Amino acid sequence: MFVSQKQKHIVETPDTGKWELAGYEAALPVTEKSNPITREIDKADPVQIVHLLKECDAEIFQEEDDTLVNYKRLYSASVLQTMMDVTKKVEAILKDPEHSLIILSGCGTSGRLAFLLATSFNKLLKGLHKNPSYAYIIAGGDKAILTSQEAPEDNPHLGVEALKRVCAGKKKVLFIGISCGLSAPFIAGQLDFCLNNLDVFTPVLVGFNPVSMARNEIIEGWHLTFRQVAEKMEEVQETRRAFILNPAVGPEGISGSSRMKGGSATKIILESLLLAAHKATSNNKEVTAKNLLDWMKTYEKVHKITYSQGKMIAAMVKQAGTSLEKMGRIYYIGWQTLGVMGIIDASECVPTFGTDFSDVRGFINKGYKEMANREGDLTSRGPEFEISHEDFMKNVLPDVTENDTVVFIFTLDDDLLEIEKLANQVKNKTPNLHAISHVTTGQYVSANIKKTFASVMSMTWPIVFFEYEGFFLQKFQRELSTKWILNAISTGGHILKGKIYFNHMIDLKVSNSKLFRRAVAILQRFTSRSPIICQEALLKSIYETDDLSDEIRNIKISTHTTLAATKFKVVPTALVLLTRNCSVAEAMSRIQAKPVVRDTIDRYLTAPGRKRTADQIEMHRDEENE
């Protein structure tokens, strides 16, 4: 248990690793379980929130426990071996760029990271005067890099079409499909296509559940489940023509929010193995397990360096929470790929916290030119696609008020005069102007910069003495550090705003089948009712009806989620329905009456005589068939 001086609540941090016990929330895969560390995060103050997230992220690097071998972990021998195998395949592709390609693909954040990694490694190659060898696919196309596009994630056919388009004319393709939960049908479709065309494709699946926990739900309009595809991958892996990289990194700090640990672990694994392959190619030397381990261990230092600034991160979390509580906004103004990290964090807030795109936004210097995305400038598609600093100055800054928080993110190698100039203009509008600056040992943030911002968080990185790839490693690590800080700011801010109950996002947008299932599981967890009853309540809330017709009951999930995506607070409304046994109209008006969803839910769930608990989930497996 950790207790801070000024805390109002006592926050329990039960043993890390409790989730590894065989019976812990056995009905759920690791990526959907609730993390015992963050169980009470909704009651935590900013310092505690950052501490809990730090502990949770540290689980990524935890080694396999000899007494508890339920899961393989990041540093497990089998994971390292698979990484070595994949590294060799990468090397082969790099030797024949004309006829080969490495494709990274994912949905939501996994797709955004696929974009970031592919563009970064192409830049690395460009610096060596080599042709690009990487391409990315994101479900929903380039607009999904900036905005939430949840529905295409459910469509395996779209995945296959996108894959065919990107790899046209190539003779050898290393396909890396990222699905943290081993769950996205879009990725399942692509992997299956690769498995059926092994003469051209070598498929690699990256995710953070054992295959036995891969999603086994029937996919609409398709003949396989994700688990069946993953099992096929396992079979083919025996002949080294397909690979699965799936260490367990522990449940997310906010249950199911795979943008957090899942995204970070994806970055660590793929950057380490790709960098190792590039280095081996340029040095003409074999990659060893030790090389790989050394690359990965350097990310542990990133965790240490980042969270050593815990107090400053907590101050920003507090500021973000205050802004959000006052209906203010959070803006990230970033340079180069740190700008991309801001855009990624902001775009995730819409599906994760049910926010409007304008609540948290990211901007990058030179806009789409710096992004180097395949479809180019998307500005004309609407205000949510305006991402350049110029767009911010012209279209956003005039309306910025003192309720808003602005965070600049840069390195001391960026254009400091420009940074100072922009910051001074922002300062005229809001005093809540903060900076995250990445410096190298021996560099110092100037007094001018310091006095421009209300606070400057300086992350100091060691000087890189080694080769070209080393500079990219440092860039990647600054990105990860920024990701951890921004994830803490946006998650912590929304916790303070009352969007989280225990460690569950109770006001999620039910915009695809995975989120539909998650919503039903949340209802089960908090009401002790059966899955069938919970699903009925969810449908009543989505369709705003007290009398569910058989017609509605039998419609495809995709129809439910298309409608649910247009509605607000469907899960909280269903929770009230289940606890009050009232009409939908009454439940909606009760939810609407109070701005803080957590307080309303807490009121109904902790009626006199009822203990505050989130431990109901185990009960329902037995009831499933009732």
Ligand code: F6P
């Ligand atoms: O469905 C939305 C979402 O949960 C995003 O938040 C997430 O980034 C994306 O799906 C991808 O999830 P996964 O990597 O598990 O396929």
